[in-house]
Amino acid sequence: MTLRSLPVGDHGLLVELGSGDEAEALHAELLRRAADGRLPAVREIVPAARTVLLDGLADPGGLAAELPGWEIAPLARGDGATVEVPVRYDGPDLAEVARLWGVTPEEAVRVHSGTEFRVAFCGFAPGFGYLTGLPERFAVPRRATPRTRVPVGSVALAGPYTGVYPRASPGGWQLIGTTDTVLWDAAREPAALLSPGTRVRFVPLDGSSNAVEGPTAREGSRT
Amino acid sequence: MTDSAFSVERAGALTTVQDLGRTGHAHLGVPRSGALDQPAHRLANRLVGNADDAATLETTLTGCAVRPRRAATVAVTGAPCAVSVDGRPAAWGAPVRVPAGALLELGAATHGVRSYLAFDGGVAADPVLGSRATDVLSGLGPAPLADGAVLALGRAGGAPPAVDVVPHRGVPRELVLPVVLGPRDDWFTAAGLRTLATGGFRVSAASNRIGLRTEGPALERAREGELPSEGMALGAIQVPPDGRPVLFLADHPTTGGYPVVGVVPERWLAAAAQAVPGTGVRFTPLGRVFRGRTAPAASPERAGRG
Numbered sequence: 001m002t003l004r005s006l007p008v009g010d011h012g013l014l015v016e017l018g019s020g021d022e023a024e025a026l027h028a029e030l031l032r033r034a035a036d037g038r039l040p041a042v043r044e045i046v047p048a049a050r051t052v053l054l055d056g057l058a059d060p061g062g063l064a065a066e067l068p069g070w071e072i073a074p075l076a077r078g079d080g081a082t083v084e085v086p087v088r089y090d091g092p093d094l095a096e097v098a099r100l101w102g103v104t105p106e107e108a109v110r111v112h113s114g115t116e117f118r119v120a121f122c123g124f125a126p127g128f129g130y131l132t133g134l135p136e137r138f139a140v141p142r143r144a145t146p147r148t149r150v151p152v153g154s155v156a157l158a159g160p161y162t163g164v165y166p167r168a169s170p171g172g173w174q175l176i177g178t179t180d181t182v183l184w185d186a187a188r189e190p191a192a193l194l195s196p197g198t199r200v201r202f203v204p205l206d207g208s209s210n211a212v213e214g215p216t217a218r219e220g221s222r223t
Numbered sequence: 224m225t226d227s228a229f230s231v232e233r234a235g236a237l238t239t240v241q242d243l244g245r246t247g248h249a250h251l252g253v254p255r256s257g258a259l260d261q262p263a264h265r266l267a268n269r270l271v272g273n274a275d276d277a278a279t280l281e282t283t284l285t286g287c288a289v290r291p292r293r294a295a296t297v298a299v300t301g302a303p304c305a306v307s308v309d310g311r312p313a314a315w316g317a318p319v320r321v322p323a324g325a326l327l328e329l330g331a332a333t334h335g336v337r338s339y340l341a342f343d344g345g346v347a348a349d350p351v352l353g354s355r356a357t358d359v360l361s362g363l364g365p366a367p368l369a370d371g372a373v374l375a376l377g378r379a380g381g382a383p384p385a386v387d388v389v390p391h392r393g394v395p396r397e398l399v400l401p402v403v404l405g406p407r408d409d410w411f412t413a414a415g416l417r418t419l420a421t422g423g424f425r426v427s428a429a430s431n432r433i434g435l436r437t438e439g440p441a442l443e444r445a446r447e448g449e450l451p452s453e454g455m456a457l458g459a460i461q462v463p464p465d466g467r468p469v470l471f472l473a474d475h476p477t478t479g480g481y482p483v484v485g486v487v488p489e490r491w492l493a494a495a496a497q498a499v500p501g502t503g504v505r506f507t508p509l510g511r512v513f514r515g516r517t518a519p520a521a522s523p524e525r526a527g528r529g
Contacts, residue, residue, distance in 0.1 A: 006405050006406030006407075007403060007404075007405040007406060007486075008403075008405065008406050008456045008459070008483075008486055009403050009456055009458055009459075009486030009487070009488055009489075010403055010486075010488050011488075011489075012456045012486065014405075014406040014453065014454065043246050043247065044246065044247065044249040044250065044454075045250060046249045046250050046454030046477060046478065047250065047454075048451070048452045048453040048454050048478050049451030049452045049453065050451050050453070051451075051453040051454060052454070053249075053453065053454025053455075053456065055249075055454075055456050055457075056246075121250070121452070121478065122250060122251050122252040122477075122478075123252045123452055123476065123477050123478030123479075124252060124476070124478070125252055125361055126248075126251060126252045126253045126361050126363060127251060127252060128252050130452070167362070186351040186352065186363060191251070191352060192251040192252075195250065195251055196250055
């Protein structure tokens with residue numbers, strides 16, 4: 001695991017790792033140490049694509065010096081609570097995503113709903129999780145022109161990530177479906193359905209372009 | 224029955240409920256939010272006998288007018304402005320007694336941007352994740368004040384005021400902001416970093432609670448493209464593709480993909496919150512807090528086996 005510590009103001013530390021999995025592994029280790037009281041007091045721990053930000057540290061240089069000596073267990077994909085999100089795969093970009101993947105829309109649905117996702121990190125809006133799990137070859141670009149309004153509950157793809165819009169907002173991700181699941185409710189405890197580490201499965205609802213669940217998607221075939 | 228509440232007679236350009244913000248939720252995409260000029264917010268609370276975390280009103284340039292439905296002790300701090308009760312001049316920066324039903328007016332800021340209005344008992348909006356702050360980026364917390372709205376006040380009768388009157392801090396003609404370089408200063412050329420240190424920047428009129436935008440020279444990049452999303456700290460100076468630095472304030476996004484050339488320590492951000500559009504901005508890079516680039520211990524490339 002390669003690890004690089006960068007300064008963030010006089011009380012922060014940005015730890016950069018070689019991959020998203022390594023960043024998730026370090027984040028899990030930080031949470032374990034915080035729970036055991038083995039981490040100095042810190043205000044925020046913010047995982048992201050390849051980094052973990054620690055803010056509000058009394059001595060960021062001290063922690064930076066200590067980090068290279070840590071034993072960090074590799075990420076265990078099976079850990080964490082699983083959330084099922086029922087989805088109508090009726091998004092306006094489903095056909096385009098299927099075309100980019102080189103499969104039919106029905107097969108795109110099977111691939112997506114057959115994947116176990118994990119919340120790598122959150123951002124963009126309260127309760128918006130960046131979910132990883134799709135193989136690299138299924139990464140898709142953002143739309144060239146972002147939509148001025150993406151409806152609440154839109155299930156969307158961009159780069160290697162899947163996300164669900166917790167509220168209506170502008171957005172450039174490719175929309176493949178819709179869910180009625182409430183991702184964010186400030187009056188609920190916890191307010192965010194998805195937090196870093198949560199495992200997620202998308203369950204196709206009847207009326208989706210193909211509601212058949214199947215573990216094997218015949219990728220690459222065309223109709 | 225007398226309501227413990229106030230009505231909004233004139234909301235002003237943007238008046239929001241603010242407190243110390245909601246920390247500890249950045250990993251869920253929740254900005255910290257809270258008063259942009261925290262010393263002024265705390266002072267207003269102290270003047271009326273509130274705890275620091277009681278909610279105040281934060282105005283923007285044009286003040287506001289409210290009518291408390293119960294007698295209230297109030298105090299106005301932050302950007303200096305004319306204060307009046309039923310048309311009669313009242314003190315800025317000192318406790319003021321407002322009878323039930325009287326009109327309390329805060330005029331336009333004579334200098335600075337944001338004034339703070341504290342009521343004894345505090346503004347009693349419903350807290351979200353432990354804070355009553357309005358977050359204009361994510362929409363959390365109470366809506367910005369609107370003409371005719373009625374907001375609840377907390378129960379009065381806390382500790383007696385600890386201070387009677389406060390000196391005005393003054394608003395400098397030029398905003399000087401120390402900067403700790405990094406984490407992504409290596410995304411800029413030496414000339415780009417010189418531009419940061421010597422460039423004549425001005426506060427842009429597009430600034431808001433999310434960030435102080437600047438006008439001025441563009442910082443030359445050493446590399447193109449975007450970073451994979453990474454965590455953003457309060458005070459981060461993010462440089463979007465146009466090269467003009469944006470200083471992140473309380474409602475900033477928690478992650479972002481543009482490089483952060485440096486970070487302004489938190490204690491300087493209150494001054495940034497009071498800098499009106501057009502004010503000159505000078506960034507003064509400081510040394511590093513610790514050596515970045517490589518992990519300080521030996522063999523950083525193989526560090527942290529896992």
